[in-house]
């Protein structure tokens with residue numbers, strides 16, 4: 001199956017091409033023209049399927065003829081090699097903990113699968129590539145750790161000086177010699193601009209094989225469909241589920257919508273945002289108005305122009321009424337976010353990060369309006385320790401430190417300071 005661009009102007013490409021180039025030449029996002037149905041054996045809960053087995057049954061639907069079964073099993077074994085447990089908070093609400101990977105955020109799922117898939121496609125070519133990523137925190141560290149150990153791949157990360165949390169900076173700068181972390185004297189927008197400039201620079205195009213690992217890459221989307229099925233398998237008593245998804249670029253939400261279309265029994269998807277809420281606003285008013293982002297406690301969702309909105313539009317043929325049947329949206333303030341973090345701690349002795357908190361707010365609002373709705377699974381997208389200072393201040397207690405964090409504190413931070421201009425970046429890339 002070839003992939004097509006959501007802007008319709010580019011020639012369809014193979015999965016391999018789509019994964020390697022990220023964005024389509026016409027500026028659109030690569031998408032599957034048809035979504036296959038999920039196999040019946042996956043949906044039969046009496047089968048006692050493991051996470052890697054579920055991942056295989058789901059991703060095979062997309063990769064089909066392009067990656068042989070045994071190779072796909074290897075890719076899954078090297079990428080989805082951590083637990084995704086579910087935590088029940090009450091009879092009608094659970095949290096799916098997607099943050100037990102090496103960098104403690106759900107971005108590990110997509111980034112690790114993408115890295116293994118790129119590595120698989122490269123093996124057959126024996127060329128060297130450089131993965132270039134601009135990051136505001138989670139994406140860069142997930143990519144850095146995901147590509148570590150893959151032969152023939154170098155990673156160059158750009159992150160804004162003073163723009164990431166202390167723990168995020170440790171994750172970014174301790175991944176080892178394969179990863180070059182550049183601390184840019186500027187903002188996240190400057191980092192993104194530098195990446196775009198590098199991709200069109202004639203000298204770089206000639207001399208370096210650059211790959212983009214940003215969040216629109218279709219490989220990430222494929223991996224992210226897996227855990228919706230996994231949540232279903234972990235909830236044998238519930239024939240239907242409602243998901244509450246804390247959203248920024250809408251990648252997670254899009255993956256869930258694809259699974260719903262493919263036959264997973266999802267009654268509704270809740271899109272839960274902070275005050276950066278163009279999608280909930282669209283669902284309410286029918287107008288999509290991108291705008292500059294505003295800083296919030298849940299900073300990975302501070303996105304004013306979500307790129308995966310194009311894929312959402314594609315899935316529903318641009319029909320608002322159809323989208324509303326599948327999705328409901330809400331947005332919440334930092335004050336509400338802090339309040340629910342404290343409440344969940346007091347009532348359940350359970351520590352949550354600000355993004356997961358927004359998902360729980362979404363679940364709460366939806367339940368109020370739909371008291372009879374099916375069991376709600378809120379996606380837990382980051383470990384609370386990634387936002388240690390904020391969460392400890394809110395709950396007035398210390399957080400437990402997971403082993404991933406202890407590990408990075410024993411390592412030396414290695415980075416290079418660069419100005420926010422292409423010259424410094426080029427020096428590093430041409431190395």
Ligand SMILES: *Cc1c(COP(=O)(O)O)cnc(C)c1O
Nearest residue numbers: 247248249250251252300381382
């Ligand atoms: C990236 C991120 C999100 C938002 O996910 P999207 O797929 O961009 O909507 C939510 N929570 C955390 C912790 C993230 O890092």
